[in-house]
Amino acid sequence: MKKELFLLLGTNLGNREENLSKARNCIQTELGGIIKVSSVYETEPWGFSSELQFLNQVIKIACDLEPYEILEKIKFMEALVGRVRSGFEGYSSRVIDIDVLLYGSEVVNTAELIIPHTKLADRLFALIPLVEIDGNVQHPILKKSMLELLGECGDSLQVSIYIEKKT
DSSP states (O other): OOEEEEEEEEEOSSOHHHHHHHHHHHHHHHTOOEEEEOOEEEEOOSSSOOSSOEEEEEEEEEEOSOHHHHHHHHHHHHHHHTOOOOSOOSOOOOSOEEEEEEETTOOEESSSOEESOTTGGGOHHHHHHHHHHHTTOBOTTTOOBHHHHHHHOOOOSOEEEEEOOOO
16 A cells, blocks of 8 residues: 655755655656655754755655665665765765655654654755645654644754755
């Protein structure tokens, strides 16, 4: 049975718009049909300092894969787009980052994968585009809608529309 999968795309190296486009194409091929995409937002780096701003976008997909299959496909897609994993455990600039925000009402908490994303409620750059797509979707642990979490978010980093979604 297909579930709603929400992915966050982020890039701040190279041709950022092209990186997002390549990631969306890979997602369409590897994970299934894209149902909705948010506008593209330009955001300040979160958790580290860089003069390079990020472009972020949330994508909603109908997917029937198991969570670990999704993770393996994400690692494959990131490599295809040009991400090289350095082994560094902190936040850093990157060609592409694809994070699982939500997968239906799934809760996974292992060393390899955590769903819902642990920092979702703390990041405007994830909440704003997610609310744009579906503000009523519920956080399976916090039992609040994304719209409620956005209203409670203490993040003060700048998030602004870079490319508005065509309706």
